[in-house]
Amino acid sequence: MASLQPVRGTHDLLPEDARRHRFITDMSRFIAGRFGFEEIVTPIFEFTDVFKRTLGDTSDIVTKEMYTFEDRSGDSLTLRPEGTAGVARAFISGALSNNLPLKFFYTGPMFRHERPQKGRLRQFHQIGVELLGVATPQGDIEAIALGAEVLRGLGVLDKTQLEINTLGDKESRDAYRAVLIAYFSDFADKLSEDSRARLERNPLRILDSKDDGDKRIVAGAPSFADHLTPAAQDFFAQVKAGLSLLGISFTINPRLVRGLDYYCHTAFEFTTDALGAQGTVLAGGRYDGLIGTMGGPQTPGVGWAAGVERLAMLIPEPPAAERPVAVIPVGSLAETVALQVTHALRKAGFIADLGYSGNLSKRMKRANKLNARFAVILGDDELARKAAMLRDLDSGEQAEVPLLELRDRLAQTR
RNA sequence: GCGGGUGUAGCUCAGUUGGUUAGAGCGCCAGAUUGUGGAUCUGGAUGUCGCCGGUUCAAUUCCGGUCACUCGCCCCA
Incomplete structure (x- = not known):
């Protein structure tokens, strides 16, 4: 066996794999185009602050997964761990706010220093879309519909299930968070170690714990639905109605959450049981607070990203090469x-x-x-x-x- | 980052209760066929038995470490 190995968690794409990837990126770019999304290409690295500010100082990605280095001029740069931050930064740098709404498609490599597993690499590839400037449920519906159409175009839609949830508006979420913390604090000594840490950082995550002891405590936890404001309830109802209107089937997963403050309203994931622990194939949500958090004009946004390698594993046969x-x-x-x-x-x-x-x-x-x-x-x-x-x-x-x-x-x- | 499993030919895998020349199938190369591929037949080459160290007269086999992959957790695409 050769001793010269690729860096852990990186991968060569030999022609057959490359063809598979090209099929995925070409197809998704084409379908996104039908929805009016145009490709945007942002740099593969950014100033470290771009990711620190968007992902939050406590997220796993920022605290332990970023490829951060200092360049020769002493700037701290980071290989992008995801695509949204770069697009948001481009939106602000380019002063694009008077062209709203904007619809972007992107594709390319992402980098996270994680422990590799099947479907989890240190350099991997994503396709993604961002819809900026649409504050109404129409945006959520369009983004999810586009995701479903991409999966259909790739022939994998029937291998996935769509789960959605609402994180409500800030008012709903703040109220619920306080109630949750109060509830779980009573059980703090009985929670798993992981969940005790989550109580500080991200109490919503406890709801999704796989620990059996946690599950018993979670069963009695207050429900988010009871803390949604009427406006947030209405927003979610419209999203659900829109999906049903388009014939997109979904299930509601109350445990589907996002940690960061700027996420709101709809969160969604297309998942599969064909990939083991890495079942999420395409996931996204609404992030109305993101661009404001970065110092840009308050601009609503909704988008998703999908893992090309994960999609590739769901496609049994690569498209045939052209015959010479x-x-x-x-x-x-x-x-x-x-x-x-x-x-x-x-x-x-x-x-x-x-x-x-x-x-x-x-x-x-x-x-x-x-x-x-x-x-x-x-x-x-x-x-x-x-x-x-x-x-x-x-x-x-x-x-x-x-x-x-x-x-x-x-x-x-x- | 934490815990478990695996590592033998290009690929999928057998095997060695520690013993001299390590095997199969597929693939590859050559020939049967110097102007005809796919099928078949014949022959051939595969290899630091992942790497480093330890125990031993002797290690691919046992032990330790390490690297890679893999499964689960964490987290995510």
């Missing part, structure tokens, strides 16, 4: 003609492969391995007649074709 035409010279005289023919076919838009060496048999084997559709065989006999033997590699039939007609004959079969 194999040009096969027989004898050294034919080599120069083969080079010309190959070049002409490439200029005409065909994928043409000119084997580099070997006799006819060997080159035919190579053509077969490349899954070539046709072989163009150039030997002395054919060349004497300014023709080539055109062999259909699927049927095994072959016929001589004048060189001048080769291009049109091949074009007919496309």
Whole structure:
């Protein structure tokens, strides 16, 4: 086994994997385009503060998962651990607030120093969308509908379930948080160690604990639904109604939460049971407070991100590579003609492969391995007649074709 | 970051109760077929038995460490 290994948690994408990824990014970009989302490309690293301010000082990502380094001018930079912060920063830097609403699609690598697992890498890839400037439930509905359409386009929608929840508005959440802390504090000594830490940082998370003891305590916890303001209830009702109107099925998961203060209203996740512990495939929510928190104008936003590697694992077969035409010279005289023919076919838009060496048999084997559709065989006999033997590699039939007609004959079969 | 499992050929895996030349299938290469691939047959090459150290006359096998992968937790895409 080779001793030269890639950095832990990083991964080479060999052509078959790369094709799978390209299919995912191309398809999602295309479908996002139908919804009016245009691609935005932001840098792969930002000033560390961009992520610290958006993700909060206590989040796991900021406290232990960022690839942060100092560059030669002494600035603290961080490889982006997620995509929203960069888009929000671009929105502020570019003073785009008078063009609202804005609809962005992005794709690219993200970096988190986590312990790798299946579906969890240190460099991974995401696709995502951000819809800025729409404060009404229409935005949430459109974002979720787009997510569902992307999954459908990829052929994986039926392998996922959509779960949604509401985090309410700030008023609802503050009230609920206080009630929750009061409730759980009574049980503090009985909670698991993890949950005791969550009581400080993010009490909502306790609701989703997998610890059996915690679950018993959670069962008696006050319900968020009882603390939603009428406005927040109405907002959520409209989101649900919109999804139903579009035929998007969902379940409500009251334990689906987001930790940071700027999240509000709708949180949603498309999950699968096919990927073990990393079941979340596409997830997002509304973040009306984010841009304001970063120092920009108060601007509502809703968006989601999806893991390309996780999506790739749900796609059983990668899309087939395009099938080439194999040009096969027989004898050294034919080599120069083969080079010309190959070049002409490439200029005409065909994928043409000119084997580099070997006799006819060997080159035919190579053509077969490349899954070539046709072989163009150039030997002395054919060349004497300014023709080539055109062999259909699927049927095994072959016929001589004048060189001048080769291009049109091949074009007919496309 | 915490706990468990695994690591033998390019891939999937057998095997060695510690003993001399470590195996299979698939794949790869060559030939049967010097102008015809896919099927078949014949032959060939695979390899620090993850890495480092310890115990031992002897370690791929036992022990320790380490690295990688993997499962769960945490968290997330």
